[in-house]
Structure formats: structure tokens, C-alpha cells
Amino acid sequence: MKSPKILTSFLHYGLCGWCFEIIFTALGSLRNRDFTLKGKTSLWMFPIYGSAAFLAPLFRLLRHKSLLKRGLTYMSLIFSAEYISGKLLCKKEFCPWDYGRAKWNIGRVIRLDYAPLWFLVGLFFEHQSPSKNKTTSTQKTGLS
Numbered sequence: 001m002k003s004p005k006i007l008t009s010f011l012h013y014g015l016c017g018w019c020f021e022i023i024f025t026a027l028g029s030l031r032n033r034d035f036t037l038k039g040k041t042s043l044w045m046f047p048i049y050g051s052a053a054f055l056a057p058l059f060r061l062l063r064h065k066s067l068l069k070r071g072l073t074y075m076s077l078i079f080s081a082e083y084i085s086g087k088l089l090c091k092k093e094f095c096p097w098d099y100g101r102a103k104w105n106i107g108r109v110i111r112l113d114y115a116p117l118w119f120l121v122g123l124f125f126e127h128q129s130p131s132k133n134k135t136t137s138t139q140k141t142g143l144s
Contacts, residue, residue, distance in 0.1 A: 009053035009130055016128060017049020020121065042096035048085050052125045059129040067123070074122020075115055082110050082118075 018041050026039030055077070062070045086109025089095035099105040104112040 005130060006053055009056065010047075010050040012128065013052040013125060014046040014050030016125070017052070018046060021045060021049075024117075044085075044089060044094060044096055048081065051081060055125070056129055059126045062126075070126065071119040071123050074126065075118040078118040078122055079110050079115075083107065086110065 021041040022039030024039070025041070026037040029035075029037055029039075055074075058073070058077075062073060065073075083106065086095050086097065087107065090109065095109065098108050099111045100108040102111045102113070106112065
């Protein structure tokens with residue numbers, strides 16, 4: 001039996017997010033001259049990243065907008081999701097991140113200096129969208 005498209009997308013985005021986070025935290029260890037490049041993440045992050053699967057209708061809606069508008073929209077949505085999920089996890093003392101020491105933090109759960117990163121991650125997720133891939137393959141074959 002074939003799994004539903006939303007479940008497949010949820011798993012895809014969750015895994016992509018985990019991989020990004022592991023790479024990002026591993027590269028961040030270079031600031032401390034830790035050349036083991038150990039990356040880390042949390043199981044809580046999988047459903048947070050996976051929830052990007054629910055943005056597919058938005059990806060289709062924005063596909064003809066400028067790169068700047070799309071990136072800013074995705075960045076804003078990612079910040080919102082990070083803030084809401086962070087605050088919910090903080091209530092139970094489960095939040096795996098704390099940006100309290102960062103200069104540009106809001107509520108200890110988002111960092112405004114990560115805006116360029118979230119801009120790019122949003123565009124990457126858009127590019128990974130099944131609707132994007134379907135449109136691209138249809139255009140290549142000339143079928144509609």
C-alpha cells in the first residue's frame with residue numbers, strides 16, 4: 001500500500017531538516033576549534049521540520065512571485081513556527097535550544113541573525129516540494 005503524499009513529504013522535510021541541523025551545528029563547532037565536527041539535533045526537531053510538508057499549497061501559490069518575496073515569506077513562516085514550537089516546548093522544559101545568550105534573540109527561541117539561513121532553507125524546501133518537482137517534470141516532457 002502506497003503511503004499518502006503528505007506523509008511522504010513530512011518524512012522528507014523532517015529528514016532534510018535534521019540533516020541541515022546536524023551539518024549546521026557541526027560547522028558551528030569550528031568556532032570553538034572543535035575539529036571533531038560533531039553535529040547534534042533533537043527528536044523534537046523532526047516534526048518541526050516535517051511540518052514544512054503543509055506548505056505545499058503555499059509553494060504553488062507563490063511560484064510566480066519574485067525570489068525575494070518567496071524567501072521573505074518562507075523566512076517569516078519559519079520564524080513563526082520556530083517561535084511557537086519553541087515556546088510550547090519551553091512550557092514543558094523540553095526545548096532543545098536556547099538562544100538567550102545571542103544578541104538578536106527574541107524570547108530565547110528565535111535569532112534574527114538566522115534570517116538569511118531561514119530565507120535559504122525556505123527556498124530549498126520549496127525546491128524540494130513534490131508540486132515543484134511535478135511541475136518541472138511536466139514542463140520538461142511537454143505534458144500538461
